[in-house]
Amino acid sequence: MKTEIHKIAMIAHDGKKAEMVGFFKDHIAVLQRMDIVATGTTGSHLQKAGLTVDCKASGPRGGDAQIAAMIVDGEIDAVFFFRDPMGKHPHEPDVQMLMRLCDLYDVPLATNPAAGHMFLAGIEAQQEA
Numbered sequence: 001m002k003t004e005i006h007k008i009a010m011i012a013h014d015g016k017k018a019e020m021v022g023f024f025k026d027h028i029a030v031l032q033r034m035d036i037v038a039t040g041t042t043g044s045h046l047q048k049a050g051l052t053v054d055c056k057a058s059g060p061r062g063g064d065a066q067i068a069a070m071i072v073d074g075e076i077d078a079v080f081f082f083r084d085p086m087g088k089h090p091h092e093p094d095v096q097m098l099m100r101l102c103d104l105y106d107v108p109l110a111t112n113p114a115a116g117h118m119f120l121a122g123i124e125a126q127q128e129a
């Protein structure tokens with residue numbers, strides 16, 4: 001696992017987008033120092049909330065797959081993917097692929113806000129050290 005986190009991916013299913021924006025607001029200081037890539041609709045929510053984000057395609061139109069390719073290329077240090085466990089997603093194979101590649105390439109993957117808070121607490125502690 002990479003110990004320094006510079007570039008992260010942020011992705012949220014529709015039922016989790018409000019939580020993703022709240023999460024961003026809770027951690028605005030540390031997140032603003034990172035390069036952030038996001039799936040399309042998640043990214044536009046984050047942009048509206050004030051974050052500079054590189055927006056890929058919307059998830060159902062291949063955005064998860066684009067971010068998965070970046071993981072293969074070693075371009076992503078951590079993924080925050082707030083999944084909606086109650087939703088059905090037409091691009092579920094892409095979602096599974098992205099998560100599999102996180103495991104294959106040992107990229108930290110937070111699938112809910114509680115894990116995300118712990119990740120960022122760890123990153124903040126590293127940056128202060």
Ligand SMILES: O=C(CO)COP(=O)(O)O
Nearest residue numbers: 012039040041042058059
């Ligand atoms: O569907 C998603 C993740 O699988 C998220 O995509 P959007 O951010 O474009 O809604």
